Amino acid sequence: MATNDRLTKAQRRDEARRKAAELRAKEERERRRNKIIGLSLLGVAIAVAIVGIGAAVKQNRDASKADSALPSQQLVADNKAKITVPAGSDIDLLGIPVSKQGTGTRAADGVVVDVYLDFICPWCGRFEQQQGPEIARLLDPKTGFDDVTVVYHMVANMDKASQGTNYSTRAANAATVVADKDPEHFVAFMTKLFATQPHENTPGHSDQRLAEIAQSVGVPKAVTDQFTATVQFGDKTVRTFVPWTAALTYRQIEHSTPRIVIDGTDWDGWTQESIYDAVQVARGVTPPDDQTPAEEPKE
Numbered sequence: 001m002a003t004n005d006r007l008t009k010a011q012r013r014d015e016a017r018r019k020a021a022e023l024r025a026k027e028e029r030e031r032r033r034n035k036i037i038g039l040s041l042l043g044v045a046i047a048v049a050i051v052g053i054g055a056a057v058k059q060n061r062d063a064s065k066a067d068s069a070l071p072s073q074q075l076v077a078d079n080k081a082k083i084t085v086p087a088g089s090d091i092d093l094l095g096i097p098v099s100k101q102g103t104g105t106r107a108a109d110g111v112v113v114d115v116y117l118d119f120i121c122p123w124c125g126r127f128e129q130q131q132g133p134e135i136a137r138l139l140d141p142k143t144g145f146d147d148v149t150v151v152y153h154m155v156a157n158m159d160k161a162s163q164g165t166n167y168s169t170r171a172a173n174a175a176t177v178v179a180d181k182d183p184e185h186f187v188a189f190m191t192k193l194f195a196t197q198p199h200e201n202t203p204g205h206s207d208q209r210l211a212e213i214a215q216s217v218g219v220p221k222a223v224t225d226q227f228t229a230t231v232q233f234g235d236k237t238v239r240t241f242v243p244w245t246a247a248l249t250y251r252q253i254e255h256s257t258p259r260i261v262i263d264g265t266d267w268d269g270w271t272q273e274s275i276y277d278a279v280q281v282a283r284g285v286t287p288p289d290d291q292t293p294a295e296e297p298k299e
Contacts, residue, residue, distance in 0.1 A: 110147025
């Protein structure tokens with residue numbers, strides 16, 4: 001066989017090109033193999049991360065559902081004495097009283113207006129839109145009355161209308177936390193919850209969004225951080241005011257929302273009349289004839 005010394009210049013050039021091509025081909029094969037290995041390892045890492053994130057999200061979601069689920073009626077009855085009660089209320093009232101003197105206060109005597117609401121109930125949203133300003137008149141230091149107390153009862157009749165997130169209970173618990181820890185902003189927070197009310201049969205607001213809504217009306221972060229705080233109740237770990245919400249819900253279970261009771265009598269005229277006028281009548285005062293009915297809420 002001819003050696004390199006015997007090759008012509010053209011042959012040596014061709015041989016060098018051949019070896020260079022072989023080297024490039026070998027390097028390309030190695031590059032492709034390394035890329036495939038790298039992508040495979042990356043894919044495994046991503047898959048592991050996705051599984052981990054999914055497990056964490058599921059764990060958080062399951063924990064959220066568990067600690068915001070209403071305990072059974074029997075468990076509530078057996079542990080009534082252990083129910084955490086918000087400031088200004090009591091286990092018999094099972095509501096948040098509001099008077100001219102503020103949240104958590106009651107008029108010494110006079111007319112009591114009980115308002116039962118569920119935060120995902122669309123008709124409750126209409127009630128708040130239509131009668132909320134009228135209730136504000138009742139409680140305003142300038143236009144309200146010293147002998148009127150409005151008691152808000154935040155029930156969770158419609159948890160099943162929030163795709164398993166227990167929105168009614170979570171929102172009621174959050175509002176009760178505000179009433180307990182920051183009563184000055186309770187009515188404003190409740191009003192904002194209805195102004196931003198999620199549609200029925202949706203997941204509702206997340207816990208983070210509930211905190212953001214509360215903070216937007218002035219509730220401190222130290223208070224909103226308590227929205228997901230838990231307590232031991234019987235054999236269950238639940239959010240602080242979930243047993244309170246459960247006790248109220250079970251007491252109200254046979255009634256739909258909104259429900260308005262003025263001095264012990266159900267009042268069904270809210271779609272056409274003003275609750276301000278209805279309370280005046282209950283106080284023994286006849287409203288002027290030129291009072292206009294409450295405006296129908298806009299769709």
